[in-house]
Structure formats: C-alpha cells, structure tokens
Amino acid sequence: MAASTVRLLTHHDVCRALAGVDLVSLMERALGALSAGEVVQPIRSSLLVGPERAVLGLMPAHIASRAALGAKLVTVFNSNGARGLPSHFATILLFDDQTGMLRAVMDGSHITEVRTAAVSAVAVRHLAQAPVRRMALFGSGAQARSHLHAIATESPSIDEVRVWSPRADLSAFVRELAPEVAPTLVASPTPEAAAREADLIVLVTASPQPVLERRWVSDGALVVSVGACRHDHREMDPDLVAAARLVVDSRDAALVESGDIVQGIAEGRFGPDHIRAELGALVRSGVPVRESATDIVVFKSLGLAVEDVAVAHLVFERALADDLGTQVSL
DSSP states (O other), rough: OOEEEEEOOOHHHHHHHHTTTTHHHHHHHHHHHHTTOOOOOOEEEEEEEETTTEEEEEEEEEGGHHHHHHHHEEEEOGGGGGGGSEEEEEEEEEEEETTTEEEEEOOHHHEEEHHHHHHHHHHHHSOOOOOEEEEEOOOSSHHHHHHHHHHHHTTTOEEEEEEOOSSSSSHHHHHHHHHGGGSSSEEEESSSHHHOOOSSSEOOOOOOOBBBOOSOOTTTTTEEESSSSSSOOOOOOOHHHHHHHESOOOHHHHHHHOHHHHHHOOOOOOOOOGEEEEHHHHHHHHHOOSSTOOEEEEEEEEOOOHHHHHHHHHHHHHHHTTTTTTTOOO
C-alpha cells in the first residue's frame, strides 16, 4: 500500500494561514450552504469522560461544493483551570473527498475560537438593530476575547462594552484588551449591571445554570448565547427564551444539544416550532426575523462541524500556497 503524505499544521501555522482572512463572510457562506441542504453533517457525537463528565466530541462534515471533507475532535475538561490548562483542545483532520486519503492534521483550537466569534458576528450583522451602541459580554476566557475582537470589528458603532464574568477578576482582562479595541471596556460588578440597557448581550460562559434574566434584557435587544452546549446546561432564563424570537445555527442540533431549548420544550414552555429560523436561511433570504422593533431576538450558537471544516479547508489551501507546516509520510 502506498504511503500517504500528510501536512501537519501547528497552532502557529494556522494563525499565519488565517491572517487577514474575512471569516465572517466565510461563515455566512458555510451557514447558508448548510441551511440550503448542501452540506452533509450529522449531529455531534459526544463521549462523557470520568466523574466530572468531561467531553470528547466528534464533528464530521462534507461540503461537496468545496471538495472539503473533514472532522474535528474536541475535548472539554472544565477542571483544567486548576491545572493551568485550557478547558478546550481541538484537532482537525482533512481528507481527500474523492479517495478518502488523509491530507492534513491541524491544531483546531484557534479555528474553534475564531470561527465561533465569526458566526456570532454574522448574527450581529443580520439580527441586531442598528446602531449597536452598548454591548454586554458575559465571560472572560478565550471565547470572550475572540468575540470582543470580532464583534467590535463588525460593529464599529459600539461605544461601550460592559464585561462580567462568574469566575474571574476582570481587572486584568480589561487592562489587557482595552488597548486592542475601540469601545470603552468596563468591568461590571454584577450581571444585571452589565445587561441593563444593552443593545447586544453576548454569553460565552461555562456556567451550567442561567446567568441572564429576562427582566434585565431591554426591548429590541439581541442576545447571542454561545455557552450551554449540552442538553443538561442552561445559560439563559427560561422566560427569556420563551419570550424571544429564537434563531439557531442548526435546527437539528438545537433540538438535541441546547439545554436552553431542550429543557424549555420538556417543560412545556414552547414547542420545536418556537425556533423561527436557522441563521443560514436568514442570511440567504434577507427576511427580517423581527415583526416589531421591540422584539427580543435570541441566537443560540452550538458550533458546527461545517464551520470547522470550511475554515480548515481554507487553512489547508493557504498552507499549500505558502508552504506552511511539515509534510510527513504515514
């Protein structure tokens, strides 16, 4: 059997390949293709590990129009903070979609960070009411950082970002990131102080319990929920989800994986048709999801394999063009 040649791409290689790339537009196209039925993507398969119920997830996808076939392996160990390690690790494998031959193995952690933030920026582009002046950011980890950069770039009208975290002292976060973005960063003492009168609320916490209450959310606001990607976790007050016009990245995944949605249905608060649309469908149609300027919109982002594979395929193309990474024979 002939040996296959595989390109290994490190975190540094991936960052170099993505420098200057418009990931927001790439994610618009990927989500649009998914909602149009042009992507083969099963729901994520997850294995729970040990007493802390850490997660090993498998996320494959095939984008035929791009000849992009791949899978991400991701682990989530929330106890890693005590070890001085990130909670998430990810590796992406790309295959030739004609032969099945392995073409590339690359670090997926940076891709996960930036593609998730880019999808949230897509949501802001299509679901927020302009101009967005005040943003609340719940969280202080890697996703909080990537979201701050992506959304501040997408919405230069933002004047102030109020940051709150359930776990960390925010002074270091604010000191580090304030010089990197145009809006004024403010450390909020409470989640309510952060959320009140915000046009946009972004939730990127690892909390299994709701951190945002309905009564704190102003009419017309957009809430982007990125945490609580398990059926037994919630990030939002159930009354908020029930009252909002709900948009998701994948309807099939949301009805299985999103605790904010799965538990709401189980409690009889709403049915599956409470999901108004997938974000990709709205991107393609341009139809507004709001019926009134006072409607609250919630976008539930679970993170999808199509996003990872689309970005990884682009990284591979740029790595070939710029001779990035190391080639090995298996």
